[in-house]
Amino acid sequence: MEDFYRISRLPPYIFGVIRDLLIEARRRGEDIIDLGMGNPDIPTPKHIVAKLIEAAKNPKNHRYSVTKGIYKLRLAISNWYKRRYDVDVDPETEAVVTMGAKEGLGHLILATVTHGDIVVVPSPAYPIHTYSVVIAGGDLRTIPLLPIDGFFDRLENAIKSQWPKPKMVIVSFPNNPTTAVVDIEFFEKLVAFAKEYDLMIVHDIAYADLVFDGYLAPSFLQVQGAKDVGVEFFSLSKSYSMPGWRVGFAVGNKKMINALSRIKSYFDYGMFQPIQIAAIIALNECENEMKEIVEKYRKRRDVLCEGLSRYGWLVEKPKATMFVWAKIPEPFQEIGSFEFSKLLLREAKVATSPGIGFGEHGEGYIRFALVENEHRIRQAIKGIRNLLYSAKKR
Numbered sequence: 001m002e003d004f005y006r007i008s009r010l011p012p013y014i015f016g017v018i019r020d021l022l023i024e025a026r027r028r029g030e031d032i033i034d035l036g037m038g039n040p041d042i043p044t045p046k047h048i049v050a051k052l053i054e055a056a057k058n059p060k061n062h063r064y065s066v067t068k069g070i071y072k073l074r075l076a077i078s079n080w081y082k083r084r085y086d087v088d089v090d091p092e093t094e095a096v097v098t099m100g101a102k103e104g105l106g107h108l109i110l111a112t113v114t115h116g117d118i119v120v121v122p123s124p125a126y127p128i129h130t131y132s133v134v135i136a137g138g139d140l141r142t143i144p145l146l147p148i149d150g151f152f153d154r155l156e157n158a159i160k161s162q163w164p165k166p167k168m169v170i171v172s173f174p175n176n177p178t179t180a181v182v183d184i185e186f187f188e189k190l191v192a193f194a195k196e197y198d199l200m201i202v203h204d205i206a207y208a209d210l211v212f213d214g215y216l217a218p219s220f221l222q223v224q225g226a227k228d229v230g231v232e233f234f235s236l237s238k239s240y241s242m243p244g245w246r247v248g249f250a251v252g253n254k255k256m257i258n259a260l261s262r263i264k265s266y267f268d269y270g271m272f273q274p275i276q277i278a279a280i281i282a283l284n285e286c287e288n289e290m291k292e293i294v295e296k297y298r299k300r301r302d303v304l305c306e307g308l309s310r311y312g313w314l315v316e317k318p319k320a321t322m323f324v325w326a327k328i329p330e331p332f333q334e335i336g337s338f339e340f341s342k343l344l345l346r347e348a349k350v351a352t353s354p355g356i357g358f359g360e361h362g363e364g365y366i367r368f369a370l371v372e373n374e375h376r377i378r379q380a381i382k383g384i385r386n387l388l389y390s391a392k393k394r
Contacts, residue, residue: 187203200230
């Protein structure tokens with residue numbers, strides 16, 4: 001059969017290679033500590049689960065739902081934004097429920113980007129940010145994300161050097177994979193920039209709650225005029241520990257929200273209604289449980305960063321996310337992030353994500369996901385320590 005056009009545009013999924021190696025090692029009986037995929041291991045708060053069970057027992061909830069999400073969940077989203085950021089969101093025209101932020105973002109790009117449209121995505125980036133553009137047939141342009149100082153100079157150069165002019169910029173802070181954070185002034189510049197160059201902005205704020213050491217992540221929509229130019233995505237997967245539930249949402253610009261709602265109406269009838277009802281409980285009643293989840297990630301972060309630094313791999317503690325972005329130690333830099341990740345898996349029995357999987361500017365780094373308990377993280381550090389010591393002896 002001939003190659004399928006959209007599939008042929010996608011590169012091999014590097015993370016899938018690491019995942020296959022992990023599975024093979026476990027089949028051989030090896031104890032692999034999986035710090036690769038950002039798949040939260042912390043159980044969903046009990047009363048969210050209880051609400052799901054209660055709602056699932058009601059036959060009225062077994063029918064097709066509403067594509068853009070039931071009204072009470074959209075109202076809960078609106079109230080959440082008002083409490084959290086003092087941002088007014090119209091639940092009818094400015095909010096849509098998605099099956100996780102990943103699905104929503106992918107469908108939004110499909111709805112708004114067409115062949116030849118240029119979209120700028122900072123690199124490294126979470127893969128859906130870049131490959132949603134590729135799947136939609138758009139023309140992807142990447143710029144270095146880091147250092148944050150100078151970001152707008154790089155963005156302006158990218159815009160002025162392209163013809164036709166870029167249509168959209170996709171950003172995400174706190175950032176996955178780099179854990180980079182910004183302040184509200186960054187978004188003020190971004191909104192002004194978008195208005196000057198007539199750009200759409202898509203902001204992924206999936207890790208907004210997972211913040212440490214007094215840092216608070218701002219919302220793009222806190223900036224006056226942000227709704228004129230863009231939307232923001234959030235996911236309940238991380239801070240409410242609901243990854244398999246696939247609950248997210250987009251809020252912001254009415255035209256973009258309507259485009260997403262309309263294209264989704266051709267693809268799905270919305271998620272199972274009891275899941276949406278349980279998500280209302282999460283947004284309305286689980287602030288304390290969310291803070292407990294954040295504290296668990298903070299402790300894991302400290303164990304990993306302090307442990308690695310103790311053995312000579314100096315890693316800065318991130319201010320946010322459930323990840324640690326670590327530069328490859330000097331003795332291993334020449335082999336690159338993909339080979340180093342395979343080496344960690346083979347020799348240290350620790351699975352990680354190679355930086356190159358997040359784009360060309362991720363090379364030279366690996367990402368640890370804090371998805372094992374503190375005991376297992378300490379066990380991972382011992383395996384890494386042995387690898388570092390063996391490198392010194394060579």
